[in-house]
Amino acid sequence: MLKTIDKIDFEKRNGIIPVIVQDVKTKDILMLGYANKLALHKTVETGNAHFWSTSHNKLWMKGEESGNIQPVEKILVDCDSDALLYLVNSLKPACHTGDRTCFHNELKQ
Incomplete structure (x- = not known):
């Protein structure tokens, strides 16, 4: 189903929603960010x-x-219209540490 920006529920979380960023080719989860309407409009x-x-x-x-x-490459909207998935063509590291992904630290139990 196709969604439009006006159908995204930005108000549920005070005007911002989580954005998961995934490499379109490798399927690696690269980072988590947040978007408001302005950020989503600029991305589009x-x-x-x-x-x-x-x-x-x-x-x-x-x-x-x-x-x-x-x-x-593509933006996917979750079933509740309150989170996004950016599928990106990432050629360089996503993390500010220089690592390919921000998810490179394993939690010790």
């Missing part, structure tokens, strides 16, 4: 992953400082 408009920084309260494009941009 430019084709590059944009997010809303909850700590800096501002819009940012992934890779704007590092050069590790994430071209978005």
